Amino acid sequence: MSRFEKQNTSSLKVKYSFQLRELDKACQGFKPTVRVIDEISGLREVCDRLKGSKEIAVDCEGVDLGRDGKLTLIQLMAGEDTVILIDVLVLGESAFKYGLKEILESKEIVKLMFDCRNDSVSLWYEYGVKVTNVLDMQLLEYMVRAQAGHQFPSARRSTHWHKPRVRGLDATTDKYVRFDDKLSIGISDVRRVKERATVLMRAEKTVWRYRPLTEGFVRYAALDVVMINVVKKALARYKSLEGNTLKKLEIASERYVSARRDCERIDDFYVSHPILICYIIPEEIGGIIQPFPYEGSKCSGCKRMLTSSCMRNGKCGDCREVERRNGPNRR
Numbered sequence: 001m002s003r004f005e006k007q008n009t010s011s012l013k014v015k016y017s018f019q020l021r022e023l024d025k026a027c028q029g030f031k032p033t034v035r036v037i038d039e040i041s042g043l044r045e046v047c048d049r050l051k052g053s054k055e056i057a058v059d060c061e062g063v064d065l066g067r068d069g070k071l072t073l074i075q076l077m078a079g080e081d082t083v084i085l086i087d088v089l090v091l092g093e094s095a096f097k098y099g100l101k102e103i104l105e106s107k108e109i110v111k112l113m114f115d116c117r118n119d120s121v122s123l124w125y126e127y128g129v130k131v132t133n134v135l136d137m138q139l140l141e142y143m144v145r146a147q148a149g150h151q152f153p154s155a156r157r158s159t160h161w162h163k164p165r166v167r168g169l170d171a172t173t174d175k176y177v178r179f180d181d182k183l184s185i186g187i188s189d190v191r192r193v194k195e196r197a198t199v200l201m202r203a204e205k206t207v208w209r210y211r212p213l214t215e216g217f218v219r220y221a222a223l224d225v226v227m228i229n230v231v232k233k234a235l236a237r238y239k240s241l242e243g244n245t246l247k248k249l250e251i252a253s254e255r256y257v258s259a260r261r262d263c264e265r266i267d268d269f270y271v272s273h274p275i276l277i278c279y280i281i282p283e284e285i286g287g288i289i290q291p292f293p294y295e296g297s298k299c300s301g302c303k304r305m306l307t308s309s310c311m312r313n314g315k316c317g318d319c320r321e322v323e324r325r326n327g328p329n330r331r
């Protein structure tokens, strides 16, 4: 049996029945309708409908998403009340043949994502899908904090870039999403749902290749994509998505989506570091968005072409900061 051949969920149920029940219970009350698509007939209809959307929230599940991992599920949410789960494990390549590839690569349809880096690597290396036109909410959250002055080199130790780390979806939810936002989707305790699922996912790393999906995992997967929408609304209270903010986020998201996918490095020690690699979010000086410093020399760490002024000893400011925090020998 190949490593990723689908497995029946019954063995999962036997091993983790208590935790699975807990997860199901925690997910009760979830309001959006969740539709699991694992047949081509349903897929065609769903893609035709999604093609008319302006904006779709997208998330992926799988085992070790990235170059060597396995993508098994794509969650999509266009309207307020229905989440579509496309079962890539069951459908394989066919999942992308009936419009899904066009949707993900469309320059017209905005894809709302939260940390699109690994999802985009998996989609590209496994299925040749190049996700385009992304607005990444993880970057928006970073921009909200940057607005409060977190992002700059410390005045006292100006040689170091005291850059904050990017936040995960759960931490972002905890920080910005209000109780009534959660109630609106029928789950007041998102953290509890996440914890229940995380216990299982830690115990059984390959949980996303079990089929059929249990009720709890269907709702959990749906919840992630719902939370992307909820987080977007919550962040808009701090920074409205228009004008230069929107333009900067568009540029940054396009860089982010290709950060690992189009990176020369095979190991991604530098580009996967939770310090946000610089030149992702463009600078703005006097209301003008500054261009990316492409020209110059290649950083020996992250392999990006950057202006020579960013470099010292062949490495850019980010890579020097990553090494300062982790030590140069940890690769």
Ligand SMILES: [Zn+2]
Binding pocket: 270, 299, 300, 301, 302, 303, 304, 315, 316, 317, 318, 319
């Ligand atoms: Zn570098």
